[in-house]
Each structure stands twice: as C-alpha cells, then as structure tokens.
Amino acid sequence: MKEKYLLCYTREPQDEMVYSGKLAYSMHLAYCEDEQNFEALNHNSGVLFAKATDNANKTMNAKCLKSPYIFTLADDSFGIVAIRTEAEGENDPESKGKILFFETKDFIQYTEVGLINLHSDNFIQDVVCSLDNTKGTYTICWSEEGKWFKAETENLHLLEISSTPVAVEPVKLQSINTDIEGIIPRNIISVSEKIGNRLKCRLSTPLNIGMEVPEEVAVNSFEELKSIKAKAVYNDGTTSLKTIDWDTTGINWSRPGKYEITGTVHQEHFEFPIAINRADPCITKWKDKYYFIATNDADGNNSLYIREADSIPELINAEEKLLLDAYTYDHIKGFLWAPEFHQIGEDLYIFHAATSSEFLFIESHVMKLKRGGNPSKKEDWSMPQRVLKKDGTFLCESGKVISLDMTVIPWNGEYYAAWSERQFVPVDLGAWIYIAKINPEEPWKLISDPVILTKPDYGWANNHVFVDEGPYAIITDKKLFLTFSSALVDSTYVVGLLTAEHGADLLEPKNWTKGNYPLLTSRSVPGEFGPGHNSYVTDNEGVVWNAYHARPGIEAPRSSGLRRVHFDIDGYPVLDLTEERDLDPYLRNVKTNLMVK
Structure with a gap:
C-alpha cells in the first residue's frame, strides 16, 4: 500500500474576530501523497486543542498549545507532544518544565493523556519525541533557555522521564516549503494509505463528481416514475439520492412501449440568508405542514x-x-x-x-x-x-443561574432534555450543557438529576467567552449526534459535536464522545461568519436539512440559513456542503429508457 504524508503545524494568529490565538495555537494538519504538495485539511483550521484546566471554584483556565510534534507509538498508533501555553500563547506556569502528551489512532479522535514531567525548572521552548524500536523506549528532546537536552522513558503514560537529562546538539526540523496561509510548520510523518485516505475524506468537504440513473425503468404511471431517483456520487465515495424532474412530453401512459426520456436532477435553492435578524432557527413538520420559528433579533428578542x-x-x-x-x-x-x-x-x-x-x-x-x-x-x-427539577423546584436559582436552549431527545422509548446552564453568582462559570430525563406527559418536569455533558474546555469553545449552548440531536441508524454551539455569538461562534452509540445510557457521561474540533466555523463556508445554533428537519423525500444562523458579514446581523446535511464515510454529519459542491450543474441533466408496461 502506498504511504501518505501528514504535516502538522500551528498558525500565526490573525485579527481577533478572524483567527485569534485561541484558534491559531492548536495543531493543524495538511495532507499530500508526494511529501511536497501539501493541502490544508479542515479549512486550514485546528484539529487538536489543549483542554482548559479547572480551578477549585469550578471556573476554568483556557489553554492552548505550541510546537506540536507527531511520532509513532509502539502499538502503531500515534503520539503528539506539544508545549501547553496560556490562552494567547504565553508561558503557562502550570506547565513549567513539562510537555503535553496526546495519543490518537486516526488523527480524528484524540486523547489528552497529560503533562510529562521533564524535571526542569524552566519553561520548555521546543520539543520532539521518537520511538527507539530496538530498545523499546521513547527519546524526548527539548530546549530550554536556548539549550537542548534529551531523556528517555519506557512508558509515556507514566508522565515521567526515566533517565537523567543530558545535553545534546540543537534539533533541526525538516525545512518545509508551502503556501498554506499563516503556517508555522512542524514535522511530517508518513501514514498508511488507509489512514491517509480516511483522514482526507473526513477533513475535506465532499464534492459531487458523478450521477447515476438506471439505464432502463419500467413503470405504469407518472407517480411511479417520480419514485425513480438519481444517485449523486461524491469524491469521498459517499452518495446521496436525488429526485428528478422528468420531461414526460410525448409519453402515452395508456399505451405500452419504450421511450427515451430526459430529466433534470432536482435541487432546492436556499440563498443565504433566508431570514435576516432571525437567529436560532427551528423548522418542524406537523400534520402535513411545515413551521418555522426563530429568535427575533429585530425587536430586541x-x-x-x-x-x-x-x-x-x-x-x-x-x-x-x-x-x-x-x-x-x-x-x-x-x-x-x-x-x-x-x-x-x-x-x-x-x-x-x-x-x-x-x-x-x-x-x-x-x-x-x-x-x-x-x-x-x-x-x-x-x-x-x-421547567422544574424532579423535586418540584425550579430548574435554576433565579438571579444566580440562567438556563436556555432546551431541546428534546427521544431515545430508547424515553425522552430526555438537554440544555445550556450558566452560573453567574457567586462567580461566572460559563455556560455548560446538561442532560436529564423528562416526563413525557409533562415534559417541563425532569424525572432525573441533571448530568453535565460538556463544558467549554477547548479554545474554540471559550473564544471571547466560555460558552457551550444550543444542543440539538440528529439520530441516524448509526449513532446519536448532538451538535452544540460554542464561544460568543459573534464571528467566532462555532458548532461542536457529541456522539453516543445506539442503546447507550445518555445519563452516563462516559457514553458520550466529544470531538476535539468544531464541525462548522467561519472558515467553513465563504461569506458566512459565526455559524451556529443548529436544528434539523427531515422533509418528505427523506432529506435532512440544517437550519442555522450565521452572519453575512463580520458585523452583520444574525440571520437564518438552510443547507442539506450530508453524511460522510463514517456516517457523521457534514454541515458545510454548499449547493455547488452538493450538485455539479454539469451533471444535472440525465436520461433513461422508459418502458410503459
């Protein structure tokens, strides 16, 4: 199998409203097949962020990372070492003399293992790590105060070096030439074709490259013909069924025979925005009609x-x-x-x-x-x-804690509510997302204690403010996906993801997997800033639509948008598939042979 190559890097921070240090100081990935022509993945946005740390009063300290370095682990998975920093890249006193260690099997989901103690009294300036296959040990090299040292350890999970540091010559990384915007390159690593291809598919927006229709169809009526759909094929191998607007001119449905007919693949067009000054949109179908509702920013809510x-x-x-x-x-x-x-x-x-x-x-x-x-x-x-708690008291203590963005999740024959809650008094904890079971007969009443699902512990979630809010579920035959929105409701607003397996106990936090990077940001779709607060609706054709808000300019008002939800090679939702990528205009015209029986 042919190897693929990954380049890890961080970025130079840009304007605070465009790409701040909390975003730039994260690990980014680029992909190539020849070790030269690298393509930025995930819209040149970070994929690995350092977690915030907790204080005794439950507030959090935002953290970032610099100088990430990828290496192979003994079990053929991968490790990343980096220097943990404060929110804007400053030295982190808690990380003095230590480096941060992550591990991953696929560069999609990561585990932050912890800080490895190098037993230094100085701030670490750079770090690399490698596996010595002959000895079965890891060599960590780092610089402090302009000098380089190295030490070994047999088990990185012990978070300790096992040998005395010795001075070494400065480590020089490979020179990398690329025109990726803002890049601060680190190192290149080869990965298997399977890992590389999957990573490119997961961290790139699909593109329609083909359209398949049956060569011949046998039907008795126009109604039967309408059920014949086109299969749109994308460059990641995924597909999507599309309805076809058939031209039935000249067809006599009462006379059996063969006809060659043409059609146009149907695509709804929703120009952004569909509603100005409307945020947090929600659409539902109820008794054969559709309804739209949203926060009204035009009159101060x-x-x-x-x-x-x-x-x-x-x-x-x-x-x-x-x-x-x-x-x-x-x-x-x-x-x-x-x-x-x-x-x-x-x-x-x-x-x-x-x-x-x-x-x-x-x-x-x-x-x-x-x-x-x-x-x-x-x-x-x-x-x-x-909303009431199970003891009959109000959900939050008025004047100290607020609650909002409550949603409902039907699951295993029961109903759950998830919502955002923020304590302001005695200290501001930021907004956290909770979940609890509710009484389906009186759904404003909880029948279990609230459980914390997620806190804004990554840089993209505490950018300008510590906020996780706006949860909403998509349930497929593969998983339960709970998207949520984070950061301030300006151009830094983003959409994150929690995932649970079918049959899971939703009140058990360990049954939820949180993505390390957001699904949707201001870099996902040109001209749409601060996208977030999603909801989803399925139409009569089985198409899942994402109703969301974003801004048509950095300072523009929050406004509603609609876009089809695609599902990637692993069945995860894709929220940035624009109409142009969803359906190539040159592939819209199709034909088939129609047999009238």
Missing part, C-alpha cells in the same frame, strides 16, 4: 413569530404571525430566545427561554399546543411554564 407552509421552500416567503411577546403574560418580560418545536407522544410543544424580569432571571420554558390546535394561532398555545 421581545417576540416570537411563526411561519406556516406546505413545504420547506415555501416557508421562505410565508407570512409571519405573532405567537408570543413580552407583554401578554406577567411572568414573560423578554429575552425570548431559541424557540424549538418538539413532538412528544401525540402533542406538540415549544421549548424556549424567557425572563420574568432581568437577564439573570432567564429560564427555560415550555408551551403546549392544545389538542386539535393550529400551531400558527397564538390562542392555541398554553401559557409558558418554567
């Missing part, structure tokens, strides 16, 4: 409007009707945030945030549609109720 249509495309220009405002109820005074539709049993609910007075009193609320009610009529919705 004091109202929620709903749209109704027969199809998702028709929602774009549908009339907006007022559903809830900050003046109807005494306990609803504003901050109407992140409304979400959820069907639980036979009933439809809207989960949303609202405040009874000021910002520090924001709480998750639930409204229920009356049986037989019309979702677009505000009179058919119940008064919003605050």
Whole structure:
C-alpha cells in the first residue's frame, strides 16, 4: 500500500474576530501523497486543542498549545507532544518544565493523556519525541533557555522521564516549503494509505463528481416514475439520492412501449440568508405542514413569530404571525430566545427561554399546543411554564443561574432534555450543557438529576467567552449526534459535536464522545461568519436539512440559513456542503429508457 504524508503545524494568529490565538495555537494538519504538495485539511483550521484546566471554584483556565510534534507509538498508533501555553500563547506556569502528551489512532479522535514531567525548572521552548524500536523506549528532546537536552522513558503514560537529562546538539526540523496561509510548520510523518485516505475524506468537504440513473425503468404511471431517483456520487465515495424532474412530453401512459426520456436532477435553492435578524432557527413538520420559528433579533428578542407552509421552500416567503411577546403574560418580560418545536407522544410543544424580569432571571420554558390546535394561532398555545427539577423546584436559582436552549431527545422509548446552564453568582462559570430525563406527559418536569455533558474546555469553545449552548440531536441508524454551539455569538461562534452509540445510557457521561474540533466555523463556508445554533428537519423525500444562523458579514446581523446535511464515510454529519459542491450543474441533466408496461 502506498504511504501518505501528514504535516502538522500551528498558525500565526490573525485579527481577533478572524483567527485569534485561541484558534491559531492548536495543531493543524495538511495532507499530500508526494511529501511536497501539501493541502490544508479542515479549512486550514485546528484539529487538536489543549483542554482548559479547572480551578477549585469550578471556573476554568483556557489553554492552548505550541510546537506540536507527531511520532509513532509502539502499538502503531500515534503520539503528539506539544508545549501547553496560556490562552494567547504565553508561558503557562502550570506547565513549567513539562510537555503535553496526546495519543490518537486516526488523527480524528484524540486523547489528552497529560503533562510529562521533564524535571526542569524552566519553561520548555521546543520539543520532539521518537520511538527507539530496538530498545523499546521513547527519546524526548527539548530546549530550554536556548539549550537542548534529551531523556528517555519506557512508558509515556507514566508522565515521567526515566533517565537523567543530558545535553545534546540543537534539533533541526525538516525545512518545509508551502503556501498554506499563516503556517508555522512542524514535522511530517508518513501514514498508511488507509489512514491517509480516511483522514482526507473526513477533513475535506465532499464534492459531487458523478450521477447515476438506471439505464432502463419500467413503470405504469407518472407517480411511479417520480419514485425513480438519481444517485449523486461524491469524491469521498459517499452518495446521496436525488429526485428528478422528468420531461414526460410525448409519453402515452395508456399505451405500452419504450421511450427515451430526459430529466433534470432536482435541487432546492436556499440563498443565504433566508431570514435576516432571525437567529436560532427551528423548522418542524406537523400534520402535513411545515413551521418555522426563530429568535427575533429585530425587536430586541421581545417576540416570537411563526411561519406556516406546505413545504420547506415555501416557508421562505410565508407570512409571519405573532405567537408570543413580552407583554401578554406577567411572568414573560423578554429575552425570548431559541424557540424549538418538539413532538412528544401525540402533542406538540415549544421549548424556549424567557425572563420574568432581568437577564439573570432567564429560564427555560415550555408551551403546549392544545389538542386539535393550529400551531400558527397564538390562542392555541398554553401559557409558558418554567421547567422544574424532579423535586418540584425550579430548574435554576433565579438571579444566580440562567438556563436556555432546551431541546428534546427521544431515545430508547424515553425522552430526555438537554440544555445550556450558566452560573453567574457567586462567580461566572460559563455556560455548560446538561442532560436529564423528562416526563413525557409533562415534559417541563425532569424525572432525573441533571448530568453535565460538556463544558467549554477547548479554545474554540471559550473564544471571547466560555460558552457551550444550543444542543440539538440528529439520530441516524448509526449513532446519536448532538451538535452544540460554542464561544460568543459573534464571528467566532462555532458548532461542536457529541456522539453516543445506539442503546447507550445518555445519563452516563462516559457514553458520550466529544470531538476535539468544531464541525462548522467561519472558515467553513465563504461569506458566512459565526455559524451556529443548529436544528434539523427531515422533509418528505427523506432529506435532512440544517437550519442555522450565521452572519453575512463580520458585523452583520444574525440571520437564518438552510443547507442539506450530508453524511460522510463514517456516517457523521457534514454541515458545510454548499449547493455547488452538493450538485455539479454539469451533471444535472440525465436520461433513461422508459418502458410503459
């Protein structure tokens, strides 16, 4: 098998709103097949970030990394050593005389093992590591105060060197010439063809390269013909079924025979943005109609409007009707945030945030549609109720802790709620995501204790502010995917991912796997800044759509967008497949032989 090559690097920080130190000081990867012409992966964004550390009062210290170096481990997996730094690349007092060690099998999922103690009283300036196959030991070389040293260890997991450091000549890394923007190159490593190909597929956006239709179809009616679909083929080997707009001119359905017909592969067009000043969008299908709702940034988040249509495309220009405002109820005074539709049993609910007075009193609320009610009529919705814990008390202590972005996850015949919660008093802990089981008959009531799912411990999640929020689930035949949004809701906003296996106990944190890098950022789709707060809806054709918000400019208002969700070679959601990459215009025209029976 032919070897592939990976180049690891960090980047020079750019403008704070474009690519700050918290993003630049992470490990990036580039790929090539000839050890010369490297292609940046993951939109030239980081794939490996250092975790924040915890303080006694539960606040966190953001951390970054510099000088990453990849090497092979004895079991043929890979290790990475790096220098852990403070958030903007400054020396980290907690890491003085130590280096950070990670391991990975595939360069997609990483484990941060910990800090290896080099028994130095100085800050480490550079580091490399290698496996000595003959001795079965690892040699770590590092520089401090301009001098180089080396030591050995038999087991990196012990996080200690086992030999006395000795002075050595300076280590010089291979000179690398590449035009990758902002690159601070480190080292190149060869990997198997299997690892290299999979990594390129996972960390590159797919591209439509082919279209397959049956050479001959036998049907009796136009309705049967509409069920014949085209298979779009992508450069990573994945596929997607597409409907076809067939030209049936000249076909006599009552007369058996053979016809050559042509068609055009169908693609819905959603130009970004579909709705200006609408954030945290959510679309649902309810009793053969589609509904759209979102946070209203146009009036300071004091109202929620709903749209109704027969199809998702028709929602774009549908009339907006007022559903809830900050003046109807005494306990609803504003901050109407992140409304979400959820069907639980036979009933439809809207989960949303609202405040009874000021910002520090924001709480998750639930409204229920009356049986037989019309979702677009505000009179058919119940008064919003605050979410309660299993002991009957309110979810959060008013004036100290807020809750928002509550979503519902149907799982193994039960229902769970996940939400974002942020303590402000006595200290600001940032926003963390929790999960608990809920009562399906009264879904504003938890029936289990809340469990922490994720905290903003990576640089992309604590960029400008420590925030994890906006969870929303996609459940496939492979896994449960829970996307969430992180950082400040400016151009640094991003989408992260948690994953659970089918049958898993969702209240057990170890059953969740957190991705080390975000799925969607300002570098994912040109012209869309700070994408996030996703929700998902499946249309009549089985297509999964991602409703999200982003900004059409760095300083532009939050605005809603729609894009098809693709699934990669491992079944993970792809959120950055633009219409141009989803369907090549030159492949849209198809033909087949039609047999009328």
